Amino acid sequence: MTRRDTPRLIALDWGTSSLRAWLLDGRGRVLDSARAPMGIMQVERREFADALDAVTAGWPQRLQAIASGMIGSTRGWVEAPYLSCPVSLGDLASALVPVPGGRLWIVPGVIRTSDVPDVMRGEETQIAGAIALRSDLGHGARFVLPGTHCKWVDVSDSRIKTFATYMTGEVFAVLRDHSILGGPAREATPDASATGGSAAFLRGVDAARRADGIAPLLFSVRALEVTGGLTSGESLEYLSGLLIGDEIRSALAEPAGMPPILIGEPALCARYRRALSRFGIDGAGEVEGTAPAGLFRIATAAGLIEAATEAEP
Amino acid sequence: MTRRDTPRLIALDWGTSSLRAWLLDGRGRVLDSARAPMGIMQVERREFADALDAVTAGWPQRLQAIASGMIGSTRGWVEAPYLSCPVSLGDLASALVPVPGGRLWIVPGVIRTSDVPDVMRGEETQIAGAIALRSDLGHGARFVLPGTHCKWVDVSDSRIKTFATYMTGEVFAVLRDHSILGGPAREATPDASATGGSAAFLRGVDAARRADGIAPLLFSVRALEVTGGLTSGESLEYLSGLLIGDEIRSALAEPAGMPPILIGEPALCARYRRALSRFGIDGAGEVEGTAPAGLFRIATAAGLIEAATEAEP
Numbered sequence: 001m002t003r004r005d006t007p008r009l010i011a012l013d014w015g016t017s018s019l020r021a022w023l024l025d026g027r028g029r030v031l032d033s034a035r036a037p038m039g040i041m042q043v044e045r046r047e048f049a050d051a052l053d054a055v056t057a058g059w060p061q062r063l064q065a066i067a068s069g070m071i072g073s074t075r076g077w078v079e080a081p082y083l084s085c086p087v088s089l090g091d092l093a094s095a096l097v098p099v100p101g102g103r104l105w106i107v108p109g110v111i112r113t114s115d116v117p118d119v120m121r122g123e124e125t126q127i128a129g130a131i132a133l134r135s136d137l138g139h140g141a142r143f144v145l146p147g148t149h150c151k152w153v154d155v156s157d158s159r160i161k162t163f164a165t166y167m168t169g170e171v172f173a174v175l176r177d178h179s180i181l182g183g184p185a186r187e188a189t190p191d192a193s194a195t196g197g198s199a200a201f202l203r204g205v206d207a208a209r210r211a212d213g214i215a216p217l218l219f220s221v222r223a224l225e226v227t228g229g230l231t232s233g234e235s236l237e238y239l240s241g242l243l244i245g246d247e248i249r250s251a252l253a254e255p256a257g258m259p260p261i262l263i264g265e266p267a268l269c270a271r272y273r274r275a276l277s278r279f280g281i282d283g284a285g286e287v288e289g290t291a292p293a294g295l296f297r298i299a300t301a302a303g304l305i306e307a308a309t310e311a312e313p
Numbered sequence: 314m315t316r317r318d319t320p321r322l323i324a325l326d327w328g329t330s331s332l333r334a335w336l337l338d339g340r341g342r343v344l345d346s347a348r349a350p351m352g353i354m355q356v357e358r359r360e361f362a363d364a365l366d367a368v369t370a371g372w373p374q375r376l377q378a379i380a381s382g383m384i385g386s387t388r389g390w391v392e393a394p395y396l397s398c399p400v401s402l403g404d405l406a407s408a409l410v411p412v413p414g415g416r417l418w419i420v421p422g423v424i425r426t427s428d429v430p431d432v433m434r435g436e437e438t439q440i441a442g443a444i445a446l447r448s449d450l451g452h453g454a455r456f457v458l459p460g461t462h463c464k465w466v467d468v469s470d471s472r473i474k475t476f477a478t479y480m481t482g483e484v485f486a487v488l489r490d491h492s493i494l495g496g497p498a499r500e501a502t503p504d505a506s507a508t509g510g511s512a513a514f515l516r517g518v519d520a521a522r523r524a525d526g527i528a529p530l531l532f533s534v535r536a537l538e539v540t541g542g543l544t545s546g547e548s549l550e551y552l553s554g555l556l557i558g559d560e561i562r563s564a565l566a567e568p569a570g571m572p573p574i575l576i577g578e579p580a581l582c583a584r585y586r587r588a589l590s591r592f593g594i595d596g597a598g599e600v601e602g603t604a605p606a607g608l609f610r611i612a613t614a615a616g617l618i619e620a621a622t623e624a625e626p
Contacts (some may be wrong), residue, residue: 110395117533117542118536119536119540166529167494179484213562215559216477216563217460225424249526
């Protein structure tokens, strides 16, 4: 193992349902990675140390470790209080909270205070990583992080200025699994969605785009099934389009001036890109590998490790 | 039993989850009533006749019977195809569908056709009943029927002109029971909502009233809990306010010119009345007993029974 490949940091994205870990060298390059269904809802508090040992088994145990995500919530290992917007990478690095024992540090979340507040844990680190990977984005960009709780994050001057959370992924899942809208599709044969799914998705996006809120549209999923306008297989694609379309409509009420940057699962980002195009927004960018990049940069800024310079042999 | 009290009709509101039955005299007065958890999702198709016998046990079996609701859907006993708006009581009466055997007739549902269609089954009969009970409402009124799938129905010239369905009740239930928003409240002690519930409800209504859609607000239920702005017990009241407030905001985008008329469970109607007042709408009316009244009038118009006249002894 050359010095370039020397492990320097263990980086953790420790969320509600899963724990992802990366072994990084002194330049932040990924030497190894691991993933386990050991989110904070799956693991008892007294078992966090064991979970960490399990997912990093075989990696050097003397290394410093840094974690972002729900592990810093009140239900996590140690609470890392929220920082208020605007928040820079340096602010995050200055506010790391140590887990007793001295090996692991937790990145704080971010809060947007107002009558209707909003919070994030984990995404702030991904944003820091995206800016580290693409320094041009620090000047000013809007990021979209699709998922269970999709975040729209506005960055300028390398700081998170404001953000909004859309529960699009979770709302879709609970309506699919537990409401009348998902019933027929749950009983449909798996291949029923093979045809027409994409058109049904865009039909949903367009309906939401032309409306001023999702409330009077949701039941149309059912009404279209009943009247033969959608097959059961297509109906969930239409529902997905309604929800993502309504999210985009709402988020674009505050114009950004440039196409957003997507961060997330490629298939989900592709879905958002198709929906954005219905709003006349093409050319949305994408950044990958943001979580380990952000964790590495924050750890470096905090002095947990000494980053290798380009000049290093 | 005097002639006035002679049973003339069995009226049924047969929905997804329950079956309500009334024994009516020749003026449509309720002589007896019954209710059973024998909705079409609880009863197999071949058992509908037994369910009807069970809920009407002890009532004269020679009477004609009329039913509205999901019993007329494709999953019901016999399908009663939708009539397109505008629809009058006479239209409904002319389109009754007999169940083989000759004793029971089913009221059709109503459809609003468009790119984003909407359907109802059962509410059309309640509207017919409301107009029968309050003839002034036939000239022009907007009805609101809160519930699992809340309907806003515009009537003029004694016809259902248009309507919209809001899944407010079902969305609330699935978010409460299956999403992160209900988690803390599900774990809270039952008395946690005793204080502040009403204020939290109105706070949610106000937040939705000032917004242009619910999408960026839902997560504030969670964010307010996390930041101490709401107790776990209050959070579901706030969520209820958000959803009902968003429904009202959306529905009022099409002004009606007069306060709406509420039809439904008194406690739920009271909740809607409090929310409406935040939109500056006071004096919403209420009509009770609409289902048996509507069923009676439709049956009479269809000639299933001969209505007793006021002159009848």
